Amino acid sequence: MLASVGQFLLILSLVTSAALMLLPMVGYFKNNQALMQTGRPLSYLLFVLVLTTFLILVSLFMLQDFSVTYVWQNSSLALPLRYRITATWGAHEGSVLMWVAVQALWIAAVSRYSRSLTLSQISRVLSVLGIIATGFLAFVLFASNPFEITNPAPLDGRDLNPLLQDFGMIIHPPLLYFGYVGLSVAFALAVAALIGGQIDEKWIRWSRRWTNLAWAFLTVGIILGSWWAYYELGWGGWWFWDPVENASFLPWLAGTALIHVQAVSERKNAFRGWTVMLAIIAFSLCVLGTFLVRSGSITSVHSFAADPFRGLFILVLLAIYTGGALTLYALRVNQLRSRDAINLESRETLMLANSVIFITATFTILLGTLFPMIFDYFNMKISVGEPYFGLMFFLLMIPMAVLLPLGAQLKWHRDQMHTAIKALLPHFLVASVLTIACYVGFGGLNLRATAGVFGGFWIASATLWQLKQTPGQLNAGLVGMTTAHMGVAVFLFAMSMTEHKDIEKDVLLKPGQTTQVAGYDFLFNGVQRVAIENYQAQQGTIVVSKNGEEIVTLHPQKRFYPKQQMPMTEADIRAGVLKDIYVSLGEQINDQGAWSVRIYLKPFIRWMWFGGLMMMAGAVIALFSRRSRRMERQQADQVMQDRLGLT
Amino acid sequence: MTPTRKKRLIMVLLVALGVSLATAIFLTAFKDNIMFFKSPTEVAAQDFPVNRNFRLGGMVKDGSMQRIPDSLKVQFIVTDFAADVTVEYEGILPDLFREGQGVVTIGQMSEDDLFIAEEVLAKHDENYMPPEVADALEAAKPQSKEYE
Secondary structure (H helix, E strand, O other): OHHHHHHHHHHHHHHHHHHHHHHHHHHHHHOOHHHHHOHHHHHHHHHHHHHHHHHHHHHHHHHOOOOOOOHHHOOOOHHHHHHHHHHHOOOOHHHHHHHHHHHHHHHHHHHHHHOOOOHHHHHHHHHHHHHHHHHHHHHHHOOOOOOOEEOOOOOOOOOOOOOHOHHHHHHHHHHHHHHHHHHHHHHHHHHHHHHOOOOOOOHHHHHHHHHHHHHHHHHHHHHHHHHHHHHHHOOOOOOOOHHHHHHHHHHHHHHHHHHHHHHHOOOOOOHHHHHHHHHHHHHHHHHHHHHHHHOOOOOOOOOOOOOOOOOOOOOOHHHHHHHHHHHHHHHHHHHOOOOOOOOOOOHHHHHHHHHHHHHHHHHHHHHHHHHHHHHHHOOEEEEOOOOHHHHOOOHHHHHHHHHHHHHHHOOOOOHHHHHHHHHHHHHHHHHHHHHHHHHHHHHOOHHHHHHHHHHHHHHHHHHHHHHHHHOOOHHHHHHHHHHHHHHHHHHHHHHHHHHOOOOOOOEEEOOEEEEEOOOOOEEEEEEEEEEEEEEEEEEEEEEEEOEEEEEEEOEEEEEOOOOOHHHHHHEEHHHHHHHEEEEEEEEEEEOOOOEEEEEEEEEEEEHHHHHHHHHHHHHHHHOHHHHHHHHHHHHHHHHHHHHHOOO | OOOOHHHHHHHHHHHHHHHHHHHHHHHHHHHHHHHEEEHHHHOOOOOOOOOOOOEEEEEOOOOOOOOOOOEEEEEEEEEOOOEEEEEEHHHHHHHOOOOOOOOEEEEEEEEEOOOOOOOEEEOOOOOOOOOHHHHHHHHHHOOOOOHH
């Protein structure tokens, strides 16, 4: 019954979004005010409809309505309530519906907070957002309907994949989607500007804050994913260069290029075409990512089931969105030509360099991700893994780290390169000294770690000094930038340490046996059986001590979920400021109770995620820049005056 | 040349240099770091990279799993039902590693025809078969002993 209501609302949502796609746009071309004014109410209506649809799906899970195919496939009577709720987005159908719900929220937010855009502008933006929503709603309805009915209903469900029965699942996908989908706003703005044939500072200033917000969500979503993989998958890794991880990382890289170029193009009439192009690229990569995740074309730990039809559907959407946007771009690029000249020795040049570096990184990672598919076509089976991605990324991050302080040092418009370099020389020395200290202190570092640690110190030293040098009152824009750049420094340092100074050891332990790893003693006190909620577990007890002093007792588990007949490793971790102690159980080796045990020491891994959080915080702080808010207010007043005919 | 033109020329040259450098690095990194997938049949026919890691995939043969006492060393046979390869691995096997299930291993062939695996991967879903393994099994079908 409730499922039919959901189905009906889904159809209604599709109709509404189709109206949102058509009416304001027709209004724009016919110069019909009444039609253009339908944009805002329609987007609120769309939001209410899609949100209700989504909540109905959540209710179906809470009520355990097994007549709904999607519910019995991903839930069961034994599943605790909190995971029944999150099971809503635990598999394909629900997660695409959540995608649309999040997008509808962004659309409603855009309608609400766009006073500084004229009616003709906002109607185009909303209409383009409507095109995207319509495509994905059609995808939900025709290729992945979560409200399909099974008759007769099974008595019990198949249960949620145990890996997804975890706190990380509650927050990681929604936040990631907020970022992913948020980039559609920048895209819509770019396309709307192309349709109108002109783009000015106001547009970019307006778009910049939305891009910042989306980028912040994307950043925190990726960090949460990394943290989750680290503790949940039981291998202790934090990034696997898996195609699905790359799918979220690619828009992030393009988005990073975009927010930096926007900083230039909102100030002067330059890089306009490039800004528009980056916005198109960033969102296209989001759709491509959705394709990679959902089509199962690529081998990945995330691809649970493949469906070629779904893949094809998203590919068609991608072709329409990207192809359409690029065609428009080709037609209109002449009208976007930037008029202001760029001085070679200025911050603008360095911002351009930033975007070139990040876009190059985007494409090398994109190629690595897609190559297995291309080779597969020629019947060669290859895989591209960490060695390739790690090397490429390392090489591309060298110029990024070297140039970052220089970019922040140079002034806008015109400056002198050699003065800036001279000013930064002391920091080069500071970083060198600190790197050598680290090298000695940590007993040697390899080449990549040394470079990473140096990069971290170099950026940190210069960035802090630049903040101190700033005359007058600090503004949010500067504080945001400094925070984000310090985040980069912290990340570089911590990532280098975690990657290259970690210790991993697989050992065989009998009950009562002790093993020593890097000065720590690990005493194995055997394994007991425990039964918790919907699973049974064999729980190990491992006492960690150093110099006879007990530090912590860890209880890693080997869980067994009877419903899915699936075992799962649950690591136990002692999170520390300097290092994590990570223990997970392998398997029972003999009947005397000996187990294989994995012991990891991961230095500074928390700092790495903290660095990411700082980048996110920087982007959020920059939203409160007084300069951009003042300008926005002025724009809003201007729009209002125009409307009242005062000018 | 006017100063603007000169500036533009420098810009273009810099970009061209950057692009060619990036391409060169990309090609080198790519050539050295891709990994080939081979089925047991291909390995039996000596069609595999020597002294270099590759991926070997197939089914873990029923009853082939052996543990070397008092160590984490295991041996098992990976088969596509047409040819067998014995794999040796030291370490912790993934949760879903089981006899009669699909598996992908990464490592090199040793001189005594043993595949020394550095990594063993089994997928995180009961019903999921790695696509390469599915294809390898499909390709081996005509010669498979089961179909004779």
